Amino acid sequence: MEKNFNLEIISPEKILLSEKVNSVIIPSFEGEMTILADHIPLITFLRPGIARVEGSKESKYFIEEGTVEFSNNTLIILSSTIIPLENIKSENISKMIEESKSQLNEEKLSDKAKYIASHKIDTLSKISQ
Amino acid sequence: MPSLDDLRKRISSVKSTQKITKAMKMVAAAKLRKAQEMAEKGRPYSDKMDVIIQNLSKAINDPSNAPRLLVGTGEDKTHLCVVMTADRGLCGGFNTNICKLARKYFNVAIKSSKNLKIITVGTKGLDQLKRDYGKYIIKRINLKDKKKLTFLDAENIGKQIVDLFKNKEFDKCFIFYNKFKNVISQIPQQQQVIPAKLENTDKKDEEKSSYEFEPEEDEILEDLLPKNISTQIFKAFLENSASEQGSRMTAMDNATRNAGDLVDKLTINYNRSRQAAITKELIEIISGAESL
Numbered sequence: 001m002e003k004n005f006n007l008e009i010i011s012p013e014k015i016l017l018s019e020k021v022n023s024v025i026i027p028s029f030e031g032e033m034t035i036l037a038d039h040i041p042l043i044t045f046l047r048p049g050i051a052r053v054e055g056s057k058e059s060k061y062f063i064e065e066g067t068v069e070f071s072n073n074t075l076i077i078l079s080s081t082i083i084p085l086e087n088i089k090s091e092n093i094s095k096m097i098e099e100s101k102s103q104l105n106e107e108k109l110s111d112k113a114k115y116i117a118s119h120k121i122d123t124l125s126k127i128s129q
Numbered sequence: 130m131p132s133l134d135d136l137r138k139r140i141s142s143v144k145s146t147q148k149i150t151k152a153m154k155m156v157a158a159a160k161l162r163k164a165q166e167m168a169e170k171g172r173p174y175s176d177k178m179d180v181i182i183q184n185l186s187k188a189i190n191d192p193s194n195a196p197r198l199l200v201g202t203g204e205d206k207t208h209l210c211v212v213m214t215a216d217r218g219l220c221g222g223f224n225t226n227i228c229k230l231a232r233k234y235f236n237v238a239i240k241s242s243k244n245l246k247i248i249t250v251g252t253k254g255l256d257q258l259k260r261d262y263g264k265y266i267i268k269r270i271n272l273k274d275k276k277k278l279t280f281l282d283a284e285n286i287g288k289q290i291v292d293l294f295k296n297k298e299f300d301k302c303f304i305f306y307n308k309f310k311n312v313i314s315q316i317p318q319q320q321q322v323i324p325a326k327l328e329n330t331d332k333k334d335e336e337k338s339s340y341e342f343e344p345e346e347d348e349i350l351e352d353l354l355p356k357n358i359s360t361q362i363f364k365a366f367l368e369n370s371a372s373e374q375g376s377r378m379t380a381m382d383n384a385t386r387n388a389g390d391l392v393d394k395l396t397i398n399y400n401r402s403r404q405a406a407i408t409k410e411l412i413e414i415i416s417g418a419e420s421l
Contacts, residue, residue: 008173008177010173010174010177011174011280012171012174012175012280012283012360012363013167013170013171013279013280014170014171015170015173028343029343029344029352030343030344033343040339040341041339041340041341042340042341042342042343043181043184043185043340043341043342043343043349044342044343044344044349045349045352045353065352065356067178067181067349067352067353067356069177069180069181069184071340076177076181078174078177078178078181080280080284080356080359
């Protein structure tokens with residue numbers, strides 16, 4: 001049997017999800033990362049992307065930013081902008097892409113902000129397909 | 130002695146006031162339940178955020194390289210105070226208590242010749258503070274037309290504070306708000322947000338370095354600390370709104386009871402004077418009949 005661990009997804013408003021899962025793929029700032037049970041303690045933060053949760057059922061979330069901690073077989077995802085993928089409306093996506101694109105065109109943008117914005121566009125256009 | 134008519138008018142006016150306070154109490158009670166629920170739901174986020182920051186800051190060995198938001202500028206000249214109050218009155222001592230605490234602190238800060246900068250959130254606090262401390266107020270944030278406070282609002286304020294800090298406008302930042310203990314007691318709080326105040330937990334060294342960080346610790350902190358400030362402000366929002374409703378509920382409950390007492394007293398007065406008028410008339414009739 002596959003080992004499982006606790007996943008808690010918390011937004012400032014409420015606890016979105018708290019259950020036992022087998023694996024979680026998170027869009028960490030430096031690349032995608034799969035977390036399985038007994039991972040070593042880890043703290044990292046996220047870039048825009050899709051988090052895939054595999055447990056009793058599979059679910060996907062769109063994340064813009066967030067912080068992740070794994071310790072004692074508990075994965076905590078703190079994010080103020082996390083939406084289940086099926087709840088995103090397609091018209092919102094195109095609006096968000098537009099916004100990020102106009103952000104990218106601003107000159108004084110830092111490299112980090114550019115990196116984040118371009119990832120946001122990538123992810124969103126992938127979703128809309 | 131007021132006339133019967135006056136008394137009757139006063140009784141009906143007090144009664145309608147009582148109706149209003151009663152309705153306000155009911156509304157506050159309903160809103161309180163919602164606000165309390167939100168405050169409770171919001172707690173895990175800020176708690177977990179605290180834990181992560183604690184773990185991160187433990188991993189930082191060289192404080193001179195650590196982000197400024199964590200360790201401060203090393204100076205203690207200018208204090209920024211964010212006073213968070215409600216936009217509406219009629220909630221007992223809610224706004225006054227926050228302002229009282231803030232005033233006390235302002236006076237201490239001014240006496241020890243610190244530069245003072247104030248940001249007010251909510252209109253009631255501004256009204257109370259602008260007379261004495263108007264020249265220190267650098268920003269007035271008004272959330273009156275917002276029906277529901279979201280994390281975005283908190284994030285906005287957080288960003289403004291962080292920007293001010295980056296421009297070296299202040300060295301320390303405090304927020305003032307009411308902490309919701311229960312319906313009848315709310316405790317005004319002063320909380321330091323910049324530099325982040327860490328509780329000194331005595332944990333063993335082996336736990337210190339057990340985390341893997343990706344990217345580097347200070348990079349994560351750089352990202353996390355501004356978020357933490359927004360989180361703290363959001364927490365203060367939630368606590369504040371629960372406190373406001375709780376405080377209003379108690380205040381309105383008291384007002385309803387006082388109005389009831391007043392109505393009783395006035396009714397007794399009214400009956401007495403009515404009886405006195407009747408007795409007077411009777412005496413007049415009897416003595417008139419006797420003299421015949």
